[in-house]
Amino acid sequence: MRSHLLNDTTAELYRSSVTEGVERVAAQLATTTRPFTGVTPDALAPAIDAVDLDAPLHDTIAVLDELQDVYLRDAVYFHHPRYLAHLNCPVVIPAVLGEAILSAVNSSLDTWDQSAGGTLIERKLVDWTAARIGLGPTADGVFTSGGSQSNLQALLMARQEAKTDSLDRLRVFASEAAHFSVQKSASLLGLPPQAVVPIPVDRTKRMQTLALAAEMERCRKDGLVPMAVVATAGTTDFGSIDPLPEIAALCDRYGTWMHVDAAYGCGLLVSPKHRDRLDGIERADSVTVDYHKSFFQPVSSSAVLVRDRATLRHATYHAEYLNPRRTVAERIPNQVDKSLQTTRRFDALKLWMTLRVMGADGIGSLFDEVCDLARRGWELLAADPRFDVVVEPQLSTLVYRYVPAAVTDPAEIDRANLYARKALFASGDAVVAGTKVGDRQYLKFTLLNPETTLDDLTAVLDLIAGHAEQYLGDTLDRAS
Structure with missing residues (x-):
């Protein structure tokens, strides 16, 4: 097993192993079309439970193949412009190096x-x-x-x-x-x-x-x-x-x-x-x-x-x-x-x-972009009668909620927003966060990706509205 220790005699194995891993990640990044696949814990757990950690594969390629199934395929990818949930940023290449x-x-x-x-x-x-x-x-x-x-x-x-x-x-x-x-x-x-x-x-x-x-x-x-x-x-x-x-x-x-x-x-x-x-x-x-x-x-x-x-x-x-x-x-x-x-x-x-x-200005310019996007996103939400936006952003977060015209019960609006967030996550089309303002349920965009556009925000808001309306429609059907 000494052949796996990183030292002067294994430099070539190190180079080839890391290169293969980088190739897998690069391929995944290049083909990822959504921030998440929507996989559930119950669906993913059997693949991980089936791994016998006392039976090593003894082959880097085989391990990377396995990793594709248990991690890379279903990871939440922060680099995607419709990952809008938490304070997770896309990373710059010099830092990854x-x-x-x-x-x-x-x-x-x-x-x-x-x-x-x-x-x-x-x-x-x-x-x-x-x-x-x-x-x-x-x-x-x-x-x-x-x-x-x-x-x-x-x-x-x-x-x-x-x-x-x-x-x-x-x-x-x-x-x-x-x-x-x-x-x-x-x-x-x-x-x-x-x-x-x-x-x-x-x-x-x-x-x-x-x-x-x-x-x-x-x-x-x-x-x-x-x-x-x-x-x-x-x-x-x-x-x-x-x-x-x-x-x-x-x-x-x-x-x-x-x-x-x-x-x-x-x-x-x-x-x-x-x-x-x-x-x-x-x-x-x-x-x-x-x-x-x-x-x-x-x-x-x-x-x-x-x-x-x-x-x-x-x-x-x-x-x-x-x-x-x-x-x-x-x-x-x-x-x-x-x-x-x-x-x-x-x-x-x-x-x-x-x-x-x-350089410092290069980093700062990227952060300025997301702060400026948040400002435009706030203007978008403030002008959209479907949504209530809480506060004008000082940095790059937007807290808002869907407010259907035909529903006045705050608790029902809370449930519709909770459902919309969960349904959006399950679809994998976008990821947004949730929080409470007072006792009411709200949603949140945390904008840290300069690749995210106003069109992305518009599209995600439409998806949220669609999921919330579906929930309210189903609730109405059940009640009748």
């Missing part, structure tokens, strides 16, 4: 003696991102597995910087539309259930700063500690960007850590047209960025950035076998000193390759 390289070399970014140049490349990209944000000369950061981990580390630092030993007294403020990882992080950090204080949003789904100010003042009067405010630059459902300058001013007033969750909106950092929408982010104490959302990178590629590199010490622990304390004095750059993770992939290489091939 970087993925192939980093997987083969398999550097681990925890210590210098496992990565060498990989460490310096990651640090260079952290400095580049911090400069784009405007965090100043003492900024630093580290790559993470995604926005949830970045938010957790940011709140860990905020907790450790708070001036109290009583976790029960700590409070975190986030808008009603903030990511659920805020609550999860608070729980993981040992904070009480009431620690996260939801702040109402306005009609544009942005945090109401007057309400935030009132809650922070109430917190102080009650003898509690305003540990952190989590401002969101791109909420998952609405793409809304909280009023960052006003939030920063309140954090200054109360001595509170300001964290900006820009997992989605970080694409504006390289936008040639819309960078001003992030004004105020430079005043944050920490920032979450997900390059695998709006920088068109493969999962995972994310980071947490901080204004003061000294705060990263709250994630620092030393082990003699890995990063003994003497390495600090020896100025050896061990990234594990900054990270919640130990073993960690060289995910920074993907972004490095992308910037070196496409």
Whole structure:
């Protein structure tokens, strides 16, 4: 079995195996006409259950043939212009090349003696991102597995910087539309259930700063500690960007850590047209960025950035076998000193390759395209009497629902929209997301593919209307 180890003697097998795999994926991409086949779990499970993992095929071609049946044929393909559901972007080729390289070399970014140049490349990209944000000369950061981990580390630092030993007294403020990882992080950090204080949003789904100010003042009067405010630059459902300058001013007033969750909106950092929408982010104490959302990178590629590199010490622990304390004095750059993770992939290489091939403006122009498409999509929905659209987009999401003229029961309209989404997914013709606004069921376009056109949106809306009308017609027939 040593013949399968990647080394100097198996370089040709590596080349031929990877080439064959690339050919299969390329062929699948070239012939994919829908984002999904519509396969159900019950239909696909028998093929996977039938695989005997204790009976290897001993042949790469045979394994790839099998993979076609159990995965490639029925995968959900984010590159298709009618995949419109979640925050999944099509990926750029330089990043995919970087993925192939980093997987083969398999550097681990925890210590210098496992990565060498990989460490310096990651640090260079952290400095580049911090400069784009405007965090100043003492900024630093580290790559993470995604926005949830970045938010957790940011709140860990905020907790450790708070001036109290009583976790029960700590409070975190986030808008009603903030990511659920805020609550999860608070729980993981040992904070009480009431620690996260939801702040109402306005009609544009942005945090109401007057309400935030009132809650922070109430917190102080009650003898509690305003540990952190989590401002969101791109909420998952609405793409809304909280009023960052006003939030920063309140954090200054109360001595509170300001964290900006820009997992989605970080694409504006390289936008040639819309960078001003992030004004105020430079005043944050920490920032979450997900390059695998709006920088068109493969999962995972994310980071947490901080204004003061000294705060990263709250994630620092030393082990003699890995990063003994003497390495600090020896100025050896061990990234594990900054990270919640130990073993960690060289995910920074993907972004490095992308910037070196496409440049920041090239990435930003792609993100501008989807933001501009969302604006045109909003105009389309606002002019269509069949649909109710919730809010004008600040980024690239549209939340809407089908509203039939002949039906007035909100619950029945909810069911029609749920049915339309499921029927559309089952058909494989398009994939859209669902969410709730208040108690009502809505649908969502998350636009991250520059290849998607207004004609695509029009066609999908027509499909949604058709499925919803079919459901309502069938319901009427059953009732009669």
